[in-house]
Amino acid sequence: xxxxxxxxxxxxxARVFGNRRPATIDWYKRCIGTFLKRSLHVQESDDFSxxxxxxxxxxxxxxxAWKAKTMLGYYAAFNGFAGWCVKRGFLDENPMKxxxxxxxxxxxxxxxxREQALLILDHSFHQRTCYRFMxxxxxxxxxxxxxxxxxxxxxLSLKLHDIDIxxxxxxxxxxxxAKDRMIPLCLKLKIYIQEYLQERRRLRRETPYLFTSxxxxxxxxxxxxxxxxxxxxxxxxxxxxxxxxxxxxxxLMVEGGCDIYALSKMMGHSDIKTxxxxxxxxxxxxxxxxNKHPLNNWIxxx
Numbered sequence: 467x468x469x470x471x472x473x474x475x476x477x478x479x480a481r482v483f484g485n486r487r488p489a490t491i492d493w494y495k496r497c498i499g500t501f502l503k504r505s506l507h508v509q510e511s512d513d514f515s516x517x518x519x520x521x522x523x524x525x526x527x528x529x530x531a532w533k534a535k536t537m538l539g540y541y542a543a544f545n546g547f548a549g550w551c552v553k554r555g556f557l558d559e560n561p562m563k564x565x566x567x568x569x570x571x572x573x574x575x576x577x578x579x580r581e582q583a584l585l586i587l588d589h590s591f592h593q594r595t596c597y598r599f600m601x602x603x604x605x606x607x608x609x610x611x612x613x614x615x616x617x618x619x620x621x622l623s624l625k626l627h628d629i630d631i632x633x634x635x636x637x638x639x640x641x642x643x644a645k646d647r648m649i650p651l652c653l654k655l656k657i658y659i660q661e662y663l664q665e666r667r668r669l670r671r672e673t674p675y676l677f678t679s680x681x682x683x684x685x686x687x688x689x690x691x692x693x694x695x696x697x698x699x700x701x702x703x704x705x706x707x708x709x710x711x712x713x714x715x716x717x718l719m720v721e722g723g724c725d726i727y728a729l730s731k732m733m734g735h736s737d738i739k740t741x742x743x744x745x746x747x748x749x750x751x752x753x754x755x756x757n758k759h760p761l762n763n764w765i766x767x768x
Contacts (some may be wrong), residue, residue, distance in 0.1 A: 467511050467556060473498050476550050485644055489619065497543035511551060516561040519544060523565070537568035574747045577714040582704050583612050586711075589702040590694070599665045600680045604694055606655075606662035607677055607686075610636075611708060613655035615715035615733055617642065618708040622686060624676040629659060638734065647734045716741070721750040 477494055480486040486494075501522050502508060508518050523540065526532040544562055551557040578586065591605040610616045610624070620638050628637045634651040651659075671678050677686040695708055712733075719729050730741040746752070756762075 468509060469498070469502060469511055469514060470509075472511060472551060472556055473547065475554075476547050479550065480546075487640070487644065493539070494543050494547065497540050498547055501540075501544070511556045514548065514551070514557065514561065516564050519561055520565060534568050534570050538570060541565070541568055575713040575716070575743060576707075576710050577717045577747065578704060578706050578710060580718055582702075582706075583711075583714055583718070585702055586698060586704060586706070587612065589698045593697055593701055595680070597680055599669055602658075602662040602665045603677060603680070603686075604698075606658045607691065607694070608698070608711065609655045609658045611711035612715055613652050614649050615712050615719075616649075617712060618688065618691060622675075622677060622688060622691065625674045626676055627674075629676060631656065631660065642734060645734055645736075647731065649732050713744075713747070716744045717748050720744045720748040 473495065477491050480494065481488075481491055501519075504525070505513075505518055505522055507513065523537060526540070527537055541562065545560070548557060548560040548562050552560050587605060587608055590608045591601050593601070593604070595601050595604070607621060610621050611618070614636055616624075616636075616638065620642075623639065624636070625639075628639065629651070630637070631651070634656060636649040636651055638647050638649060640646065666678065671683050673683050673685055675685045677691075678684065679686050679690060691708070695706075699706060716729060716733060719732075720726070726741055726745065727738065729744070730738045733741060735741050
């Protein structure tokens, strides 16, 4: 049976029964679609073999300079698809079981300094825009990533009723892994959101989504936020991605003395081990800890 047909069925099952997010479905299609495109002789389910997958991964790593994280992404997509094929009887065995799982480099998450974070917020508000409304929106949008650690997809999915100004909380619906979570609303972010909402009401925007397009009463898109980030990055001279701002939130929280368990809950991590990496990423935290060495203040008597 054609792999392209099986891929369509797999994605449908993943969406309906697995409750996978549209972004995850697109990722499955992109990974397996690329495999079919570059492996021209691979068409039928029997062609989804250990050797063909190995050849594809070898080519990516050795000739296309893939990073280990990219390799792991393809590995996970192939493993999920092959496992589904075995369960449905389209494959006798999962070829991924004989292929070694790529090992990730132990790199620290990239973040910006607190001074750079403030500069990014400043540029997001003072950059030239078509409408005054967009300045307040952009600042609130960046603040949601810096002061709450939201992923960009989570920011764009926020609705008006997810922001509880009275009880100082943000409700993130179906974040990564289809998990809900609550995040406390800090004072600075609360002020920025309130000022944005005031501008929004002035323009009589009625879309249920919190962040709206600058042109018309509709949901702000990923492409729209990408353009805003590119402009702020260019004007500020600070090279950062939207995910760097999430890392910045976690790093600054650790430096401020936040409990690692509480931070894990706010970040939406399934495993607290994922959060502990920020202990190593924070040089200020490490410096504070090294100063606790009992011999640090020892002075030799003359």
